[in-house]
Amino acid sequence: MDHNVYSEVTPEIVQLAKLSEKADIIETELFTKYDVKRGLRDLNGKGVLAGLTRISDVRANKMVDGVQVPIHGDLFYRGYNVKDLVAGFTKDNRFGFEETTYLLLFDKLPAKKELEDFTNLLSYYRSLPTSFVRDIIMKAPSKDMMNTLARSVLTLYSYDDRADDTTLPNVLRQSLQLISLFPLLSIYGYQAYSHYHDGKSLYIHSSRPELSTAENILHILRPDSSYTPLEARILDIALVLHMEHGGGNNSTFTTHVVTSSLTDTYSVIAAAIGSLKGPRHGGANIKVVQMFEDMKKEISDWEDEEQVAAYLARLLHKDAFDHAGLIYGVGHAVYSKSDPRAVIFKSFVEKLSEEKGLQKEFALYSLVEKLAPEVITKERQIYKGVSINVDFYSGFVYHMLGLPLELYTPIFAIARISGWCAHRMEELANNGKIIRPAYKAIGEDRSYTDVSDRKKSS
Structure with a gap:
């Protein structure tokens, strides 16, 4: 079969698409008539309340004499102002991604020994199954690193003997492994694409257990593995600032929705990746x-x-x-x-x-x-x-930092997976119902017509 069949949009398809569009358009006034909040946001831009969370809070206004007044924004992780979190670990000249991940997952700032043990656990999980890079990442490299990342995540399902187990200890184990592996999956995917499509030299550096997540990203990505302390610190801060943003952002809400069906962790995270890939969200x-x-x-x-x-x-x-x-x-x-x-x-x-x-x-x-x-x-x-x-x-x-454009959104995912996993754990812990909002049908009832009596579309 000609390969072009997979990407060619024929005149017939264009015509059918016009027919589909004509059938699907819904008049704007109907959304107002039935009080439907498009994008789950009201006319003032306020989100429709769809759930409760303890994980983070986004604050952009306050009530003054019964009126909502805009204020300078604040972001809280588990009740801690992100400004204070960043000020705390930068003051001590420490990396913050690992301890902030601990905070999001366990609702407490880790003590020194807890942080050390947790960081070691993440390092322990930061290795891919044997031949995974060769057999999965190197095969059919995609020009889009988010698609490569999603495919790799879904493939990891096959390597997990307890992939469908949704008990909290098992999901936490899966979450920690994915948090640890995202830098490798993303950067190795880029290296494969850069080599096979752009003809560049192929570098596959192993992660180093003594390095932070931010340091490992730069170490794995760069041919000479070199970076300055300031480069690593700022990348670490970028990860902390991107790792969580309330339950209502598109990819995190996707995490809640798909988790509520009780599907496996790999399917949930792949769905979140698909959401984040969209130019309205992560790009x-x-x-x-x-x-x-x-x-x-x-x-x-x-x-x-x-x-x-x-x-x-x-x-x-x-x-x-x-x-x-x-x-x-x-x-x-x-x-x-x-x-x-x-x-x-x-x-x-x-x-x-x-x-x-x-x-x-x-x-x-x-x-x-x-x-x-x-x-x-x-x-x-x-x-x-x-x-x-x-x-x-x-x-x-x-x-x-010299990061290729292809890795900008995957870097976002490397950060945000900590928030996704925290929200998945929260959804499972509360054993909520499957998330199923209502859509109002506005089409008219019609009588069936025999095929010989139907008119051709104009």
Whole structure:
């Protein structure tokens, strides 16, 4: 069979797609008529309450005299402000990903011995089954690392003698193994693609047990395994800031939904990966970097506020970059005045830009951070404030670290799996019902027509 059959969109398919679209379109006014919250969000952008969680909290407003007022955002992991968590481990010159994972899973900050034992456990699990790299990752490498990651996760099911056991001890064991293996699965998948598709040298470095998760990512990825302490620290902070964001974000909600069916851990995590892959969720930081590369070509003076503001207006008018009408990295479904993750990140990003000699680029990012909300407010009617989000600076950090674009979203997954696993454990611990919201049928009843009496579609 001709390989093109798998990717060719024929005129017949285009015509059938038009027929399908015509059948599926639902008039916007019907959502209002039946009080359906599109995207499970009301007209003010507030999420529909779909569950309860102890794992994290996103705060972006407060009640003042009975009215909700926007405030600078805060993010809490198990009741601890993320600002305090980051300040704590950076003050002690420690890596934070491992202890924050412990916090999310077990609802407590680990004592020194507990943290040491937990870190050793993660290191113990950070090895793939024999020949897995050769037989699975190296075969049919995909151009999309998230698809490669999902395929690898689903394949690990076959190596687990207790894959379908959903008791909490077994699911915790599976969770810790996946948290440990995500860096290997992601980076080895990229190395295979880079070798077979781009003709680059193939490097498969083994992880080192004495290194943190952030250090191992850089060690495994780079040909010479070298990195500076600042590079590893900032990547670690990026992982901590991305690892959890409440139960309502798309991939975490997916985790709850699929877990509620009592399926296996590998299927749940693969579904979450599929959600995170979407450009509306996990792929935004790639767009930020690409947008800035275009901006740097289009603007002659990066310090000229009028030129920068004019380019941002062109973005909104669909006259620049990808013509989508968006300024990537600006705006968030929940935060309005500020995204705490971006605020925390910014000072560390500035230090890395100095180490890399990219102060001019950092200044441009800072200028866009200042001007973008002003331009958006002038050009569009918005129901709440707008500010930069964590993707705005994370893409710049990954660019400075020399990470390939193909790994930007997998790095997000390497962080977020800690949150996914915590939410899976929470869903199972509460033995909740299968999640099944209602959809109202609005089609009309029709009488069956014999095939000889049916009219051909126009």
